[in-house]
Amino acid sequence: MGWRGILGFDYGIVQGPLGPDISGPELVAAVANAGAIGILRVPDWETPDYVRDLIRKTRTLTDKPFGVAVVLHFPHKENIKAILEEKVAILMVSWGDFPRALTIEAQEAGVKVIHQVGTLEDAEKALNASVDAIIIQGHEAGGHVLGKEGLFGLLPRVADLLSGSNIPLIAAGGIMDARGYVAALALGAQGICMGTRFLATEESYAHPIYKTFLVKMDKTEYTNVFGRSRWPGAPHRVLQTPFFNDWRNLPDHENEDSQPIIGHTTIHGKERVIRRFAGTVPNSTTTGDIESMVMYAGQSVGLIKEIWPAGEVVKNLVEGAKSLLRQQFQDADPA
Numbered sequence: 001m002g003w004r005g006i007l008g009f010d011y012g013i014v015q016g017p018l019g020p021d022i023s024g025p026e027l028v029a030a031v032a033n034a035g036a037i038g039i040l041r042v043p044d045w046e047t048p049d050y051v052r053d054l055i056r057k058t059r060t061l062t063d064k065p066f067g068v069a070v071v072l073h074f075p076h077k078e079n080i081k082a083i084l085e086e087k088v089a090i091l092m093v094s095w096g097d098f099p100r101a102l103t104i105e106a107q108e109a110g111v112k113v114i115h116q117v118g119t120l121e122d123a124e125k126a127l128n129a130s131v132d133a134i135i136i137q138g139h140e141a142g143g144h145v146l147g148k149e150g151l152f153g154l155l156p157r158v159a160d161l162l163s164g165s166n167i168p169l170i171a172a173g174g175i176m177d178a179r180g181y182v183a184a185l186a187l188g189a190q191g192i193c194m195g196t197r198f199l200a201t202e203e204s205y206a207h208p209i210y211k212t213f214l215v216k217m218d219k220t221e222y223t224n225v226f227g228r229s230r231w232p233g234a235p236h237r238v239l240q241t242p243f244f245n246d247w248r249n250l251p252d253h254e255n256e257d258s259q260p261i262i263g264h265t266t267i268h269g270k271e272r273v274i275r276r277f278a279g280t281v282p283n284s285t286t287t288g289d290i291e292s293m294v295m296y297a298g299q300s301v302g303l304i305k306e307i308w309p310a311g312e313v314v315k316n317l318v319e320g321a322k323s324l325l326r327q328q329f330q331d332a333d334p335a
């Protein structure tokens, strides 16, 4: 049963990394302390000393294991070296190939590798690279979206691919509560990965206005309006904020480079300006026109009614899944 844990953790619940710096030490430690898999997100540039500090700061807040995520599209070799030297429990990778040799290097350093992918073909590549677990991301997911298909059709096919392999399969995309958790288990997953639900927690570094929007709004859209210059070819799912609805048909030749500055922020200790249509979500340090900044969210965001402590999210999933299975399925009369 999925809630009994995967990869040595109490539960098969993964807090998806929230770029660029929204899943920091406080969120990751809160998730780890609740028995689930918290994932830090390293910067998109090489900065191994900073990565070490991030890991060490998290260790002052929890003595439980946790993970660190790297987006392979950006420079990362030195950062990964630091992650392996620090011997965190999990290295999570996404948005690129992670060959078998690198996977084995991580495993030999005592670090398990989880690869987040969006297609059956990429799941097969990850399987052949002998990863320790695979996250399959459906089209419903918030943030940058690898998945082109809905989870309902994709997940069981990937489960068939992995059957007999002992590699845990983790479902991501639009899962916000115990119903989604149980559905993912029924479709063949051993765990779930949630981004948006953990974004809407007390410990996440999302800006308070962003958190309010996650509670208030219930519509998202798959788009390429934001961050076209910095990260081309990376479609994303965002909240349909009034700003987004005004600009959803942004002409193809436009991108953030030529746009006015709408705010300022500090990301992983570096001060940055935010231009209109940048792909940078507002974090707790961001100032300026917050409502006109990108706000990533998964398709079922309408299920989020309150900002919770991250530990409550985990507790509700586990207790909710157990009682749902007891009430809805175990008592059912098969005749």
Ligand SMILES: Cc1cc2nc3c(=O)[nH]c(=O)nc-3n(C[C@H](O)[C@H](O)[C@H](O)COP(=O)(O)O)c2cc1C
Pocket: 016, 017, 018, 019, 020, 022, 041, 069, 071, 093, 094, 095, 116, 137, 140, 141, 142, 143, 144, 172, 173, 174, 175, 193, 194, 195, 196, 197, 199, 281, 296, 297, 298, 299, 300
């Ligand atoms: C704000 C935000 C930032 C994200 N950043 C990353 C990231 O840096 N790396 C990554 O692999 N996935 C990232 N994701 C995607 C998650 O790993 C996960 O696939 C997704 O959140 C699942 O869908 P859900 O948001 O509906 O739960 C992000 C998602 C959100 C909402």
